[in-house]
Amino acid sequence: MSDPVVRAVGLTRVFEDRVAVSALDLTVDRGRVLGVLGPNGSGKSTTVRMLTGLLRPTAGTVDLFGERVTPSSAPRLRARIGVQTEANLYHRLTVAENLRTWGDLHGLSRATTERRLSEVLEILGLADRRDTPVGSLSKGLRQKANIGRALLPEPELLFLDEPTAGLDPASALDVLDHLGKLRAEGDTTIVLCTHQLHGLETLCDDVVMLDRGRVVAAGEVTDLLVTHWPIRDYVIRVGDRALAERAVTYLRASGAAVDDPESADPSLHDLYFRMLAGEES
Structure with a gap:
């Protein structure tokens, strides 16, 4: 059996006197969808930052694709993943210009970037906004553009942090529908952090539930x-x-x-x- 795409052991992060995440263990096998669930402040975003190498854990280890995440390996491993967080896009650039910039950072050829740019904007219903400055978009549309940035390089591993936040119900369903298609194809492993449960029943294979940084339930959804x-x-x-x-x-x-x-x-x-x-x- 191949190594899990994601493995965390004893993952802990302490900020001054506050424990944000405590002794978190998780594994995600190839092609599966893990839902990291919990209310605001439960440690979901901190978990994503540690799993992607953007934040060093106070204790514990993270392996991606069977390789330990370290300060030296993290940049190379991140080239194989897509991450959607609350990080800002460039508001003065158009949607297309933002995605082209991201394609350059990922080392994509211009032809590949243009192909994926068109595909992603169509999937997310942003084709008619490709030349619109991001700063003039609504919060929901900026969220879609952020998701598009994560999807652009066709990542092997996709991290999504509250992807449906700020989206209207129809847009949220569109996003979840596309994630369902990625799951069905089996080529993309997804870690989805959220406190909004609508639509997750048939999407998540496994879940980890956090409350104040501690695991209160973990396992395959049907087994739980x-x-x-x-x-x-x-x-x-x-x-x-x-x-x-x-x-x-x-x-x-x-x-x-x-x-x-x-x-x-x-x-x-x-x-x-x-x-x-x-x-x-």
């Missing part, structure tokens, strides 16, 4: 749901209100028409709030 809710619930609908009041075990015996049972299984949303509330399985 089964662990915390081992008994499955169903909703059975009947046409007669009086029959609905009878015990479920007698419905079919009575000859009443019973539709196929609908699953009422808990969701990732339910797990998130259970774990943040400190409930145990």
Whole structure:
């Protein structure tokens, strides 16, 4: 088996007297999507900065593509990844000029940059804004341009920090839909940090849930749901209100028409709030 694309062991960061991230362990295998979930201030952004080599951990190690991240290796490893954070774009440059600059920094040929620039802007619905200065865009459109910058080099590993923040519902769905396509293709490994859970049910393979810098749950999504809710619930609908009041075990015996049972299984949303509330399985 090949090494995980991302591996962190005992990852810790302390700022003065505040522990931002404490003893975080995680692995992300090739082609999978890891959701790093938690409320604001839980340590998600700090985690991304450490995983990408932009912030040195107080303790612990990070390996990307099977290689230890160090001050000397980080720049070379970052050439293989895409990162979307709150970092500012150049407001006086147009959307296209920003992406061309980013393409140059990644060492892309001009032909490759122009091809990817057009593809990314089309994907994100920014084709008609390519010649618009970034400073005149709305917050949501600037967020899209930031995501475009991360997608431009077709990275093997993609880090996204609150990618749907500031986006309207339709735009957020467009972004999540494209991430779903990347996941289906299996060539891109994604680490997605967010506190907005809508759309993540079918996107994330694994999750790590943080609260005040500490892990409160981690694992494959389906396994976590089964662990915390081992008994499955169903909703059975009947046409007669009086029959609905009878015990479920007698419905079919009575000859009443019973539709196929609908699953009422808990969701990732339910797990998130259970774990943040400190409930145990």
